[in-house]
Amino acid sequence: MVKPIVMRNLHSQVIQELGQLIVGGELAPGEFLPREELLAERMHVSRTALREAMKVLSAKGLIESRQKTGTRVREKIFWNQLDADVLAWRCALMPTDSFVEKLVEMREIIEPAACAAAARRRSPEQLARIDTAYQGMSAAENLESWALADLAFHEAVLHATNNELMISLFSVIESALGTYFVLSARTAANFKYSLPQHQKVLEAIRRRQPEVARESMRKMVTDSRRNFRRQGTGKA
Amino acid sequence: MVKPIVMRNLHSQVIQELGQLIVGGELAPGEFLPREELLAERMHVSRTALREAMKVLSAKGLIESRQKTGTRVREKIFWNQLDADVLAWRCALMPTDSFVEKLVEMREIIEPAACAAAARRRSPEQLARIDTAYQGMSAAENLESWALADLAFHEAVLHATNNELMISLFSVIESALGTYFVLSARTAANFKYSLPQHQKVLEAIRRRQPEVARESMRKMVTDSRRNFRRQGTGKA
DNA sequence: TAAAGTGATTAGTATTACAAATACGTGGTT
DNA sequence: AACCACGTATTTGTAATACTAATCACTTTA
Numbered sequence: 123m124v125k126p127i128v129m130r131n132l133h134s135q136v137i138q139e140l141g142q143l144i145v146g147g148e149l150a151p152g153e154f155l156p157r158e159e160l161l162a163e164r165m166h167v168s169r170t171a172l173r174e175a176m177k178v179l180s181a182k183g184l185i186e187s188r189q190k191t192g193t194r195v196r197e198k199i200f201w202n203q204l205d206a207d208v209l210a211w212r213c214a215l216m217p218t219d220s221f222v223e224k225l226v227e228m229r230e231i232i233e234p235a236a237c238a239a240a241a242r243r244r245s246p247e248q249l250a251r252i253d254t255a256y257q258g259m260s261a262a263e264n265l266e267s268w269a270l271a272d273l274a275f276h277e278a279v280l281h282a283t284n285n286e287l288m289i290s291l292f293s294v295i296e297s298a299l300g301t302y303f304v305l306s307a308r309t310a311a312n313f314k315y316s317l318p319q320h321q322k323v324l325e326a327i328r329r330r331q332p333e334v335a336r337e338s339m340r341k342m343v344t345d346s347r348r349n350f351r352r353q354g355t356g357k358a
Numbered sequence: 359m360v361k362p363i364v365m366r367n368l369h370s371q372v373i374q375e376l377g378q379l380i381v382g383g384e385l386a387p388g389e390f391l392p393r394e395e396l397l398a399e400r401m402h403v404s405r406t407a408l409r410e411a412m413k414v415l416s417a418k419g420l421i422e423s424r425q426k427t428g429t430r431v432r433e434k435i436f437w438n439q440l441d442a443d444v445l446a447w448r449c450a451l452m453p454t455d456s457f458v459e460k461l462v463e464m465r466e467i468i469e470p471a472a473c474a475a476a477a478r479r480r481s482p483e484q485l486a487r488i489d490t491a492y493q494g495m496s497a498a499e500n501l502e503s504w505a506l507a508d509l510a511f512h513e514a515v516l517h518a519t520n521n522e523l524m525i526s527l528f529s530v531i532e533s534a535l536g537t538y539f540v541l542s543a544r545t546a547a548n549f550k551y552s553l554p555q556h557q558k559v560l561e562a563i564r565r566r567q568p569e570v571a572r573e574s575m576r577k578m579v580t581d582s583r584r585n586f587r588r589q590g591t592g593k594a
Numbered sequence: 595t596a597a598a599g600t601g602a603t604t605a606g607t608a609t610t611a612c613a614a615a616t617a618c619g620t621g622g623t624t
Numbered sequence: 625a626a627c628c629a630c631g632t633a634t635t636t637g638t639a640a641t642a643c644t645a646a647t648c649a650c651t652t653t654a
Binding site for chain 2: 602606
């Protein structure tokens with residue numbers, strides 16, 4: 123979906139490859155990777171490039187290396203689940219119903235609260251940015267441009283909270299919306315379905331009405347939950 | 359405070375050093391780092407080790423490298439604010455009032471919601487783990503052991519949500535509680551002040567009463583907000 | 595004036611060699 | 625036979641070096 127990730131250099135390719143193998147489950151937790159020299163050869167990169175990639179995966183909590191023992195995949199508990207890459211890999215490789223459910227639950231918690239905070243503290247510029255995004259949604263003539271404007275809207279709301287911790291949670295919202303665009307039943311036909319709901323949110327933030335903003339956003343997310351195709355992937 | 363971070367290897371030391379310099383503000387956003395060869399020499403490590411560290415910092419969104427141009431510190435907007443290291447560095451180096459405020463705001467959003475979810479879905483084992491932590495708090499005879507049990511309690515609650523995204527937010531809670539133990543007015547004298555509040559939360563989760571659990575936790579966090587020493591650091 | 599080329603600088607990649615940690619087996623001791 | 629000490633092999637950690645690729649800034653040229 124939204125994947126403008128450019129492969130600038132070699133080790134980021136290696137990061138992607140190994141990361142997807144792990145998050146996708148082909149390399150299960152507890153399992154050992156081949157030793158660096160061998161793995162490097164198999165992936166047609168130098169040990170240097172491979173190691174730079176492994177350090178990053180290690181920082182994401184996916185793997186753990188020790189001398190003599192080797193490198194093994196860590197238990198899921200230790201994974202940096204909020205990391206943008208990890209989220210993207212999970213959504214791309216295993217958008218199971220239960221995971222989608224968890225993403226929606228996060229939205230239901232974060233977004234209404236963020237909305238209320240935005241209604242209290244937004245600056246005129248931040249409001250303008252939300253408004254611009256809304257205009258973009260209103261003017262959208264296809265799913266592609268709608269999706270972009272929709273993401274921009276929710277990101278702008280988070281920014282209006284003036285809390286950078288909140289803003290960093292956008293990766294979660296992004297993943298949730300991304301899978302929604304893929305799995306939702308409404309996408310094809312009337313993708314502008316939720317425009318009025320967004321307007322209510324915008325107006326509440328404009329008028330500085332925290333509780334109205336919270337409730338509007340709550341309804342929107344709850345509503346979107348219902349619109350997931352029930353067939354899903356069939357997987358648990 | 360809670361910093362059992364072992365310096366196993368060289369590049370993790372380099373990560374710490376550079377990370378602290380950046381998050382602490384000594385290396386401002388936009389500023390360039392010395393070129394790799396030079397920086398490596400200054401830090402008394404090989405370029406190899408330095409680069410492995412830089413890739414990790416790059417993954418945390420702190421820096422950005424480009425050929426010919428060099429490596430520069432990125433704007434704070436791009437920082438991975440939810441990363442455990444970044445949070446730890448911020449708390450240790452710049453626990454300004456405004457940042458503490460943001461941490462508390464996150465707690466107020468996350469923890470009551472997590473509590474409600476835990477009350478709905480906790481397994482007997484998960485409940486037992488919360489109970490154990492509570493017993494630890496009850497039995498604590500000094501601030502040190504209290505702090506440990508307190509952290510365990512809140513972590514156990516997050517685990518009981520059965521939502522790994524929620525669990526990953528523990529790094530935020532941990533940072534908030536950590537700075538609380540340092541800055542709170544109550545720490546020295548009666549550090550067990552909040553024990554009854556924790557009991558209410560525990561009982562609500564035991565009895566599977568989501569709304570009671572949510573409200574109890576909400577009160578607890580709101581209450582803790584009041585107990586921060588008002589002098590703080592004086593900084594904005 | 596603008597376009598094309600050229601050189602210098604810096605990160606990216608590869609290769610090699612060695613250091614350090616440690617699991618495992620070996621051999622000796624009780 | 626059980627156990628302890630010790631050496632060795634294996635794997636990651638670190639260093640040094642050489643070269644590649646991108647790109648900025650300057651110069652030359654149309």
